[in-house]
Amino acid sequence: MKKANREDAGSNSMDRISELPKEILQRILYFLSQKEAVRTSVLSKSWRTIWRTRPNLDLDFSDPTFRHSTREFLSVVNNTLQLYRDQTLWLEEFRLSICTDHYESVSLLQKWIPLLTSMGVKEFRLSISSTTSDPGRLDLPSVVFEAVESLKHLGVERFLFDEKAIENITLCKNLRSLHLVDVAVDDSIFQQMIARCPLIETLCVEGLGIGLRTINTNDLRNLEEFTFTESLGLCSRHFPMELCSIEIYPVSLRTININYGNIMFRKEANFLNLNDLFLQGVKSSLDNLSFGKFPRLRHLTLLHCDGLKESRVFIDAPNILYFEYKGDFVPSVSFATNSFRDWKSEIHIQHINDGSPSWFLKLNKLLKSLSQSKISLSIYKHPNDEKDIIQENIDPVHDKPVLVESLNLACGLSSFPDLVNGVFSICRPRSIGNCLKAWHEEFAESEYSWRGWKVEFVGYMWKILMERESGSKDEPLRLLFRDLEEASLEIIMRSMYEDEKEDEWYRAPLSECLLNLRRSYCRFALKWRDTM
Numbered sequence: 001m002k003k004a005n006r007e008d009a010g011s012n013s014m015d016r017i018s019e020l021p022k023e024i025l026q027r028i029l030y031f032l033s034q035k036e037a038v039r040t041s042v043l044s045k046s047w048r049t050i051w052r053t054r055p056n057l058d059l060d061f062s063d064p065t066f067r068h069s070t071r072e073f074l075s076v077v078n079n080t081l082q083l084y085r086d087q088t089l090w091l092e093e094f095r096l097s098i099c100t101d102h103y104e105s106v107s108l109l110q111k112w113i114p115l116l117t118s119m120g121v122k123e124f125r126l127s128i129s130s131t132t133s134d135p136g137r138l139d140l141p142s143v144v145f146e147a148v149e150s151l152k153h154l155g156v157e158r159f160l161f162d163e164k165a166i167e168n169i170t171l172c173k174n175l176r177s178l179h180l181v182d183v184a185v186d187d188s189i190f191q192q193m194i195a196r197c198p199l200i201e202t203l204c205v206e207g208l209g210i211g212l213r214t215i216n217t218n219d220l221r222n223l224e225e226f227t228f229t230e231s232l233g234l235c236s237r238h239f240p241m242e243l244c245s246i247e248i249y250p251v252s253l254r255t256i257n258i259n260y261g262n263i264m265f266r267k268e269a270n271f272l273n274l275n276d277l278f279l280q281g282v283k284s285s286l287d288n289l290s291f292g293k294f295p296r297l298r299h300l301t302l303l304h305c306d307g308l309k310e311s312r313v314f315i316d317a318p319n320i321l322y323f324e325y326k327g328d329f330v331p332s333v334s335f336a337t338n339s340f341r342d343w344k345s346e347i348h349i350q351h352i353n354d355g356s357p358s359w360f361l362k363l364n365k366l367l368k369s370l371s372q373s374k375i376s377l378s379i380y381k382h383p384n385d386e387k388d389i390i391q392e393n394i395d396p397v398h399d400k401p402v403l404v405e406s407l408n409l410a411c412g413l414s415s416f417p418d419l420v421n422g423v424f425s426i427c428r429p430r431s432i433g434n435c436l437k438a439w440h441e442e443f444a445e446s447e448y449s450w451r452g453w454k455v456e457f458v459g460y461m462w463k464i465l466m467e468r469e470s471g472s473k474d475e476p477l478r479l480l481f482r483d484l485e486e487a488s489l490e491i492i493m494r495s496m497y498e499d500e501k502e503d504e505w506y507r508a509p510l511s512e513c514l515l516n517l518r519r520s521y522c523r524f525a526l527k528w529r530d531t532m
Helices: 002-018 022-030 034-042 070-086 103-118 142-146 187-195 231-235 287-291 359-369 416-424 437-470 475-480 510-515
Strands: 056-060 093-100 123-130 151-157 177-181 202-207 214-216 225-230 245-247 255-259 262-264 276-280 299-303 312-316 322-327 332-336 344-350 374-380 402-404 406-410 427-429 431-433 484-493 520-528
Touching (some): 093 103, 142 151, 322 332, 359 402, 416 427
Parallel strands (some): 056 093, 245 262
8 A cells, every 4th residue: 555655656746747837847858868858758648749849959860769760860850840940949959960971961951050040049069971981072061151150069071171161151150169070171271161260169170181281270269179180190100191280379278189290389389278288190390399388288298209309308397297208219308397296207119229329328318307207118129120229338326227117128038138238227117017008009910929028028037136136147237236125026917907006916926927928917026225
């Protein structure tokens, strides 16, 4: 009886909600996702169609409901908008994500967008993509830009932008986000387009073989986030191509992310609000970084930037928290930082013998310039690189080595003694291993060779550390480890490594490490005497 009473009470409660005015029910649904709103249609008869009259709509072609049937999706969009119009319903926000390879949807857009204007839509977010693999086969309908009062976000994939596409743009003053993927557009059209959308806050341009050769965003005074990605560079960073030249200087910028484009920094530019700067595959000179000010910069990432080769970069970033470098040469980079703030540096370098006798000297200077941070250092020598490592005259007695939190080395056994001697002459790592996350793509193709390197690494390091404890007769080796107080072998299971925590490493005997080569990573934890 009590159970029945509870059920009756719940039913009455639902009935009372259902009896609320339609305007209130629509406002309740406003705060639900599209999927959640649709689910309310099963609550009762009075809820069956309420979701189709709420003040915000989110219709996405990728929704499994449509099973990738373009015609079914177009029919739902068309009927829903017609319902709003026939009942003179108010639509505040409309998000439409559509994928097509035929002209039917384009003609329907020409019908829908004027409808949105007549319904008083305040925020329109449109993502439109073509299923064709050939960018430029379909012209972007010019009607897209006729919703100038409501269009807040525009995402376009695999369409052609030409004069006709932008002819209706007078001043798209409400557009805040523009995302272009694999579009066909030339420099002139692109510059005209962004000039007519002056309040853009987020601009993203990415694709395979982008035709743009210059981008200038200096007039976008509200730009906060800029992303440029040339996917050909991501496929192969050695791919010969002309990179797009990007000039970017809005003071409002918070994030810059450039993959395989050339960025032009103004001399003495002040990026007062920039928090994140990510550069990959930049070939242009980065000298002007030394003349700018980055008072709020927290994260700086420089990957395979040939523009650093001939540069000596000094970065005024007093609030830096994280710096990452990856490349096949040792850069000259230093920071003006707040000495009271903890920050981290990750350095991933491929050793290439270019005949220079100063590779380790350059690395020593880099580590010293970063010595206020917690440094993680990884050095990789490609299996096909058979050139010897040049030994350099570095005196670890008079030139104090730099403290490094973690050191990872990966190379063939023939190069290991010289690499270990060179590295230990300039730094004192708290741990040494041979797992290089940043170079995974380099050795993933030869898992067998990599496993062989792992055995060689463990064997070699075990041998020299045990020789140290038993009184090695190797004088250079003895000098390198003169300050080493204790060494121990530690392992961690692969399943834990991605979200590695220091306390998940545990001491293990050599036999356990060798038995778990496939399922674990290993390192040697090193404790140095307090002589730093």
